[in-house]
Amino acid sequence: MSREPLELPATTRAFLAHPHTGILTxxxxxGTPHVTPVRFTFDAVTGLARVTTRARARKARNVASGGAAARVALCQADGFRWVTLEGRAVATDDPAHLAEAVHRYTVRYRAPPPAPPDLVVVEIAVDRVLSLNL
Known part of the structure; x- marks a missing residue:
C-alpha cells in the first residue's frame, strides 16, 4: 500500500511512538460501534496503522464485513493528551503483511504479539488525524 507521507507535528509523532495501548472502534x-483495547503500530511515512488479531475476533470480522468502505478509528490517550487515527481498513492474512506487522509490534512493545493459528493484521490507511494537547 503506497501512500503519501502524513504531515504530522513532531509532538504527535513522538506521542504515537510511545508503546501505549490504543482503543480501536x-x-x-x-452499524453499532464495537470498541476494544488493542496494541498497535503506526508508520507515519506510509500512513499505515496495524493491529494484529485473530480472524474470528469481532474487530476483524467487522472490518471484513465492511468491504472496501470499512472505516475505523484508533485512539491513543494518555491523560488529557490523545491522538485519533481514522481511515479505511482491511484485514489480511497475507504472510508478508503479517511478517511486517509482527516485526513492528515486536519492536514497539519489545515482545512478539500472540500468534494464534488464525492471525490476521488489520491495516488502516490513515487519512485523518485528530489530536488534543500535543
Missing part, C-alpha cells in the same frame, strides 16, 4: 454489521 469498528462498526458491526448492524
Amino acid at each position: 469498528t462498526l458491526r454489521p448492524d
